[in-house]
Amino acid sequence: MRGAVLYGPRDVRFEERDAPTIIEPTDAVIRMSATCICGSDLWPYRGINPIAGPTPMGHEYCGIVEDVGRAVASIKPGQFVIGSFFASDNTCPHCRAGYQSSCRHRALVGGAQAPALRVPLADGTLVATRDVPSDDAIPSLLALSDVMGTGWFAADAANVKAGATVAVVGDGAVGLLGVLSAKQMGAGRIMAMSRHASRQKLAREFGATDIVTERGDEGVARIKDLTKGVGADSVLECVGTHESMMQAIRSTRPGGSVGYVGVPHGVTLNGEELFYTHVRLHGGPAPVRRFLPDLISLVFNGKINPGKVFDLTLPLDHVAEGYRAMDERRAIKTLLRP
Amino acid sequence: MRGAVLYGPRDVRFEERDAPTIIEPTDAVIRMSATCICGSDLWPYRGINPIAGPTPMGHEYCGIVEDVGRAVASIKPGQFVIGSFFASDNTCPHCRAGYQSSCRHRALVGGAQAPALRVPLADGTLVATRDVPSDDAIPSLLALSDVMGTGWFAADAANVKAGATVAVVGDGAVGLLGVLSAKQMGAGRIMAMSRHASRQKLAREFGATDIVTERGDEGVARIKDLTKGVGADSVLECVGTHESMMQAIRSTRPGGSVGYVGVPHGVTLNGEELFYTHVRLHGGPAPVRRFLPDLISLVFNGKINPGKVFDLTLPLDHVAEGYRAMDERRAIKTLLRP
Numbered sequence: 001m002r003g004a005v006l007y008g009p010r011d012v013r014f015e016e017r018d019a020p021t022i023i024e025p026t027d028a029v030i031r032m033s034a035t036c037i038c039g040s041d042l043w044p045y046r047g048i049n050p051i052a053g054p055t056p057m058g059h060e061y062c063g064i065v066e067d068v069g070r071a072v073a074s075i076k077p078g079q080f081v082i083g084s085f086f087a088s089d090n091t092c093p094h095c096r097a098g099y100q101s102s103c104r105h106r107a108l109v110g111g112a113q114a115p116a117l118r119v120p121l122a123d124g125t126l127v128a129t130r131d132v133p134s135d136d137a138i139p140s141l142l143a144l145s146d147v148m149g150t151g152w153f154a155a156d157a158a159n160v161k162a163g164a165t166v167a168v169v170g171d172g173a174v175g176l177l178g179v180l181s182a183k184q185m186g187a188g189r190i191m192a193m194s195r196h197a198s199r200q201k202l203a204r205e206f207g208a209t210d211i212v213t214e215r216g217d218e219g220v221a222r223i224k225d226l227t228k229g230v231g232a233d234s235v236l237e238c239v240g241t242h243e244s245m246m247q248a249i250r251s252t253r254p255g256g257s258v259g260y261v262g263v264p265h266g267v268t269l270n271g272e273e274l275f276y277t278h279v280r281l282h283g284g285p286a287p288v289r290r291f292l293p294d295l296i297s298l299v300f301n302g303k304i305n306p307g308k309v310f311d312l313t314l315p316l317d318h319v320a321e322g323y324r325a326m327d328e329r330r331a332i333k334t335l336l337r338p
Numbered sequence: 339m340r341g342a343v344l345y346g347p348r349d350v351r352f353e354e355r356d357a358p359t360i361i362e363p364t365d366a367v368i369r370m371s372a373t374c375i376c377g378s379d380l381w382p383y384r385g386i387n388p389i390a391g392p393t394p395m396g397h398e399y400c401g402i403v404e405d406v407g408r409a410v411a412s413i414k415p416g417q418f419v420i421g422s423f424f425a426s427d428n429t430c431p432h433c434r435a436g437y438q439s440s441c442r443h444r445a446l447v448g449g450a451q452a453p454a455l456r457v458p459l460a461d462g463t464l465v466a467t468r469d470v471p472s473d474d475a476i477p478s479l480l481a482l483s484d485v486m487g488t489g490w491f492a493a494d495a496a497n498v499k500a501g502a503t504v505a506v507v508g509d510g511a512v513g514l515l516g517v518l519s520a521k522q523m524g525a526g527r528i529m530a531m532s533r534h535a536s537r538q539k540l541a542r543e544f545g546a547t548d549i550v551t552e553r554g555d556e557g558v559a560r561i562k563d564l565t566k567g568v569g570a571d572s573v574l575e576c577v578g579t580h581e582s583m584m585q586a587i588r589s590t591r592p593g594g595s596v597g598y599v600g601v602p603h604g605v606t607l608n609g610e611e612l613f614y615t616h617v618r619l620h621g622g623p624a625p626v627r628r629f630l631p632d633l634i635s636l637v638f639n640g641k642i643n644p645g646k647v648f649d650l651t652l653p654l655d656h657v658a659e660g661y662r663a664m665d666e667r668r669a670i671k672t673l674l675r676p
Contacts, residue, residue, distance in 0.1 A: 087392035093568045094592045102592035102616050104567075172364060230431045230444075245609060254432045256621075260613070267609025272604030275622045278440050284592075284616040 003114025004057040009047030010327070012320045017056060017111070020118035025071035028122035030063040030081060034142045035112045036310065037322050037334045039172045040263055045323055048265065057319075058113030059085035060145040062138065063163060065126075072122045079128040082296065083119055084288035085109050090124030100124070100286040100289035113319055115338040127292040129300070139307025139335055140299045142205065143177070148295060149288030150261050151177030151238070153165050155185055156291075157282040158234035158259030160188030167212070167223050169248045170238030171199040173309040173333040174261060176206055178236040183207025188232070191226060192218055193247075199332060202308060216243055219305040223251040231256060237283070242267045254278035263288055310335040341452025342395040342657040347385030348665070350658045355394060355449070358456035363409035366460035366666045368401040368419060372480045373450045374648065375660050377510045378601055386603065395657075396451030397423035398483040400476065403464075410460045417466040417547060420634065421457055422626035423447050423484050428462030438462075438627035451657055453676040465630040467638070477645025477673055478637045484599055485671065486633060486644040487626030488599050489515030489576070493523055494629075495620040496572035496597030500524030505550070505561050507586045508576030509537040511671040514544055516574040518642060521545025525572070529564060531557055531585075537589070537670060540646060549620040554581055561589040569594060575621070580605045592616035600623055661670040 001019045006012050020029050035058050060104040068075055075081060088095050088103035095103050107120045119125055133141055140148075153173050160166055166187045168178045171194035172214040181205060182190050192208035193215070194200045200211045215220045221233055231253035237245055240262025248258045249269075260283030274281070298304045312331035314322050315338075322334035339357045344350050358367050373396050381387040400420040407514055413419060426433050426441035433441050435656050445458045457463055471479055480485075498504055504525040506516045509532035520528050521544060530546035531553070532538045538549045552560045555593055569591035575583055578600025586596045588609075598621030612619070636642045650669035652660050653676075660672035 093566075095591045097591065099592035099616050100351075102614075228431075242609070253435065254437035255435045264609030264613050269607040269609060269612070271580070271605025271607060274607070274619075275598070275602050278437050278622040280618065280620040281612075282618040284613045287616075 001115050002317065003111060003282030006044055006051060006055045006057050010045060012045065012057065012323050014317050014319050017114065020116050022067055022069045023118065024120060025069035026121050026123065027069045028065055028075050028119045028126060029067045029074060030061065030119060031066050032061055032112070032115050032116050032117060032338050033063040033080070034138050035304040035316070035336050036060050036142060038063060038146060038324055039174060042327060043263070043265070045327060056114070058111060059109050060147070061112040061117050062142045062145060064132070067123055075122045075126050075128060080132045081126040081128050082141055082144050082292060083109065084149065084292070086285060087120040087125040088289055089121050090289060095124065098290045099287050101285040101287045109291040113316065113336060115316065125289065127296060129296060137299065139310050140305055141296070142335065143306035143309060144292060144295045144299065144331070146288060147173045147309065148177045149291050150174050150183040150286040152291050152295065153286035154178045154236040154238055154259040154261040154283070155181035155234070156259065158236050159280070160185040160234045163188040164233040165189045165227055166234045166236065167191045167232040167251050168236045168238065169193050169194065169201065169244050170262060171196060172238060173274070173330065175236065175238035176202050176309055176332070177306050178238050179203050179208050180206040180306060182234070182236070184298070184304060191223060191232065196329070198311070202332070205308070216247060219247050220250040238262050240264050240267070248277050249274065249277055252277070252279045254333065256280065257282065259283055291293050309333045313337065339453050340655065341449060344382055344389060344393045344395050347369060348383060350383065350395065350661050351624065352655050352657050355452065358454050360405055360407045361456065362458060363407035364459050364461065365414050366403055366410060366457045366464060368399065368455050368457060369404050370399060370453050370455060370676050371401040371418070371452070372476050373654070373674050374398045374480060374486060375664055375674070377512060380665060381601070381603070383665060394449030394452070396449060397447050398480060398485070399450040399455050400480045404454065406460055412458045413464050413466060418470045419464040419466050420479055420482050420630060421447065421464040422487065422630070424623060425463040426627055427456040427459050428627060433462065436628045437625050439625045440625040445607045451674060453654065454498070458468035463627065464586060465634060466584050467634060475637065477648050478643055479634070480673065481647060482630060482633045482637065485511045485647065486515045487610065487629050488512050488624040490519040490629050492516045492574040492576055492597040492599040492622035493519035493572070494597065496574050497595040497618070498523045498525050498572045501526040502571040503527045503565055504572045504574065505529045505531065505570040505589050506574045506576065507531050507582050508600060509534060510576060513574065513576035514540050514647055514670070515644050516576050517541050517546050518544040518644060520572070520574070522636070522642060526619065529547060529561060530568065534667070536649070543646070545588045557585050558588040572597065576600050578605070587612065587615055587617050590615070590617045594618065595620065597621055647671045651675065
């Protein structure tokens with residue numbers, strides 16, 4: 001089969017790779033219904049996270065189970081499944097506490113930008129839908145594999161409550177789905193920080209009540225203005241730079257919460273400053289597995305439509321163009337069809 | 339009157355100062371029943387926090403109201419009152435959210451190691467007891483002014499729940515009262531990190547089930563051992579150094595919480611490390627005012643006895659010896675009687 005492999009900065013190739021097979025008895029192999037490119041794939045694509053050698057890309061996936069190892073009990077061939085980018089056993093103490101992305105046996109899923117994928121720890125990682133979904137539901141179900149689960153975790157970690165005043169730092173797909181999550185959780189006011197017309201439009205569609213175009217200290221000042229000097233109850237940090245993290249912390253009211261899901265790059269927190277902000281901090285790699293069953297129901301019931309973040313759909317063999325479009329911010333997120 | 343004034347490292351003098359009077363119409367002046375020395379007073383005493391000039395010391399107090407300004411409505415002369423080290427209006431949005439130590443009009447109370455004290459924003463800062471307490475209740479009531487409220491906030495910020503596994507970093511008076519607070523909140527297991535026999539004894543008396551003498555990475559390893567590799571649900575950071583903060587974070591399970599109340603000195607958090615710990619962080623200067631009414635009831639009902647942290651009682655004019663005893667760790671905490 002052919003799949004996406006990153007060779008170096010801005011050098012993604014679609015080339016022959018070994019087809020996945022069952023290696024461990026807990027594995028499953030799935031035939032991809034759709035896959036996509038993640039904002040976090042851009043870190044190595046841009047050379048900011050160096051790679052050791054040619055690297056199969058992609059960690060978002062949904063599809064039909066083709067084969068399972070002999071130790072797999074609950075997942076069956078023929079099922080439509082979605083899983084997280086972190087494989088988990090879903091039985092260890094960290095999984096039982098709802099932190100499957102800190103599972104004691106966690107393993108990163110990689111190489112999903114391909115027609116087929118091996119998923120470790122299939123029983124603990126994959127969630128099967130009751131029926132095989134119709135084709136038009138695929139984008140929203142695929143989004144649950146990472147980007148929607150991550151936006152949801154940002155809102156969950158930021159303690160978004162009914163009626164809350166929420167700010168979202170970052171207008172990438174995760175930030176936009178953070179807006180959708182906050183809306184779903186009943187937020188009363190959602191201030192989306194964005195400078196791009198197409199993203200502002202989608203943010204409003206997902207439930208944003210205010211658009212803030214300022215950044216850094218000016219962005220903080222604008223959030224304070226909009227909240228009578230108080231700050232937001234909940235702030236979702238969906239970027240991962242030092243500036244965006246500080247913008248999030250400083251936009252939050254004392255006793256309010258920052259949920260941060262942007263993978264930190266160069267973030268350093270001064271303990272004394274943090275102390276006097278009285279802000280709650282929680283975040284990390286989203287425990288997508290925890291949220292999958294509920295999010296699948298919300299998609300099937302038509303309550304959420306996270307697939308709208310895919311504003312570019314390409315055949316899988318055009319994957320390199322998919323990266324270019326996201327790198328140049330021509331696309332929010334690229335869906336790839338095998 | 340005479341009160342404690344710090345002139346430089348290890349130079350506390352008991353000397354003539356102006357007696358306090360009503361300056362603002364929202365002020366009260368109280369006659370001190372007892373005052374004490376705080377662990378945080380040792381930062382400037384040791385020269386770690388430099389002072390600009392001679393500084394009246396002390397911020398923990400309880401006593402009888404002598405006089406109030408014309409704008410004071412609820413506090414009356416003759417009442418026995420306790421207040422926080424941060425004066426607050428108790429009406430601004432931050433106060434109403436329970437973060438009185440981030441009050442928009444907050445003011446540090448200073449110079450309490452004296453026979454009388456001016457307290458700003460008396461209505462919002464002071465809490466009067468129903469009756470004037472008996473003399474033997476004074477130490478426990480005085481403790482509510484800071485050290486007990488701070489230990490309580492550490493446990494509250496660390497989300498201590500019934501049955502929880504708790505670790506406490508720091509065996510000063512705040513850490514010991516963090517143990518007491520966690521016990522009061524129903525913790526199932528409390529691991530106190532302490533190397534000093536007298537403090538270990540008091541920790542056990544307050545409810546510690548395990549004593550951990552190791553520090554740093556070894557302390558973390560010991561907490562992990564004691565929790566079958568999982569980590570604690572809630573960790574109270576009651577020191578404020580970089581080492582103690584990292585010890586607290588690394589001792590916590592994914593999804594668990596660190597409540598930090600030690601004033602940070604040189605604490606720097608690496609965003610990427612924090613991200614992958616999945617730990618919740620909350621802390622800051624304790625909003626003591628939020629907890630005062632409930633804590634006063636707990637003392638009056640004999641449910642808690644935080645005054646036990648005072649293992650040295652001196653007449654106020656021996657204040658310099660009180661500092662020496664704490665600096666040399668001969669005393670946990672010194673109570674001063676005017």
